[in-house]
Amino acid sequence: MDFAAAAALRGLRGLVRTVDWLTFPLYLEDCLALANPLWSVREPRGRVEAVRRETPDATTLVVRPGWGWRGHLPGQYVRVGVELDGVLHWRPYSLTSPPGAHGGRVSITVKATPDGRVSRHLAHRTTVGTVLRLGPAQGRLVLGRRPPGRLLFLTAGSGITPVMGVLRTLVARGGPADVVMVHSAPTRQDVIFGAELRELAARCPGFRLHEHFTRGGAGTRPRLAMAEVAELCPDWRERETWACGPAGMLDDAERHWNRHGRADSLRMERVRPVLPPLAGGTEKEGRVRFIRSGAEAEADAVTPLLAVGESIGLVMPSGCRMGICFGCVVPLRYGKVRDLRTGWLHGEEGDLIQTCVSAAAGPVAIEL
């Protein structure tokens, strides 16, 4: 039966391809999308069906994906394309819904950052009915079919979002067997999904929640120390740990797990692009040449080449925009680039560089 269905699907795809070959340069789906924008495979889109305010600056968007959507795994993120002043901006957001839930709808949770035009627009100005562009689900930090028995989630701020997709999947599969979550936020009100987490902790014996507040009451400390994590979760060495949050916390965690020889049990996902470590322009400003498109642009030592290309209207391949997914790699033709996370100066002709975390160090040409 499965075989027959697969053959029928193959046949249908073959037919669509033949029709497309014949109707080039116009595709059948381009005309169908006039009736419903979700009916497009080449240009996957999703319609916002519900908007839920989680905290004053975080909003969950429940999205019905169209034809081009191929599903996701718990822990993955999706690139969301949104138009601001006519310009299409792509940003990655974690999928917070378990796969296959809500009749095929997916949810993303967007935290508005003070300097983020796109995140503020998505969090505060998106209404039900808005149509967003969607990329494919991406990210290799995913929950397998048979998850490890004991987990530690170490999260802070919006770093809770990728973990939430995993936690909800575990709940849907019958409840987490043994999960400890240590979460940091400025105040209790700032905890995204706070009510749901507390309710789950009260109801489910396999889930323990520790919230750490860095602001507000007496006795609060600016940042959770790793020694405290060890106190809250004494068996942390035996657990697979998923850490997700700002760079400072992740660097602490990495050092801590390394020192105790447990680096292999720590899995990390950064939530914000790492800020350049360069203080002031020690490097001379450069000029970037985009070989294939023939474009050129001035670039300073702290702006990623991805942003430089986008600012002059090029369609740059991109993914996570924080140096993880390698969706943006492009061959370097000449010049040197600086890795904005480490400050490392590198680059030989032909090197595949990550444009989202590489800035020009002097004149640079990339194959794009």
Add this chain to the structure above:
Amino acid sequence: MSTAIVQLSDSDIEAFGAELDRIREDFLAERGESDARYIRRLIAVRRGLEAGGRAALAVSLLPPAWAAGTAMLAAARILDNAEIGHSVLHGQWDWMRDPRIHSTTWKWDLLASEAAWQRGHNDNHHVWTNVVGKDRDFGVMILRLSHEQAWRPYHLAQPLYFALLSPFFDWVLAVYELEFDAVREGRKSVGTYLQDTGALLARAARRAAREYVLFPLLSGPSALPCLLGNVSADVIRNVWIQSVIFVGHFHTDVETFTEEQAADESRGDWYVRQLLGTANFEGPPWLHIASGTLSHQIEHHLFPDLPNNRLPQIASRVRALCEKYRLPYTTGSLAGQLVSSWKRIFRYALPTRPVPLPGRTRAPGSTVE
């Protein structure tokens, strides 16, 4: 014509260029959501017209359906080639960063390959506008349109073959972009030429299968009228597109330039050459869209990367500038411009002798005979 420009000093020309730069910056600052909406809506209209045209031609045994279907299909094709295709391939919409409305990915419903056309049009024609020997639109084609081109006896027949070729304009354009002249001059290898020719034939075969086999067959009893409708839509598109292109540069008052004149141009000189080398035509708003805004050929040549929908607004400022600097601004009704362009075709069909006049911005070919 254009006796006034001889009096323009270097500083006048630079000031003129600076003012044009300012116009450009003003519009770049304003560019945004409404422009994006314009091109998206236009693309939707073009798709709707194509779908509607196909549906009507499927029942085109009924004469009104045939007329409506043919008209819709012709309109869809004209929009596709001119107002949409031409502007997208110019990169006018690249700022939107939409990977499907981008100069590097766009495909149009013409036989000429997008990449070859971009090379020939954007890199050559828009840079070397009306420079005889450089601008391939002048001097390589079988048409003779200026004194600088040597006269050959076959030019006597140019009004005739220009008219006869116009229903096949998409083929003329595609063959032109293969650049046989470049192969002769050794700028293009025979291998590449043959490869490009193969690609063109494959594209033409696919298009023929769609227009002359698939859709007529899908129309069942209406197969024959559907085929006729498809052919008519192509012919209407070809004649129309050739006409609106041709009035832009071949108008009688449009000047040509020598390579020496274009050699050490400043930005201001370049602007002046673009202005003198092009002509507009006037008409209602639909005419601007139907002509791919080539009705504002002058503004398009001054600012090739500004979105088409902005050119009519820019025109009033450009015109005011031309009056201020007493530079000619060639415009008129479409019919008048067509007559003028045809006059030029007839005039240069006969042998003429060049009367060179010195002058930096003045073209030798622009003298009154």
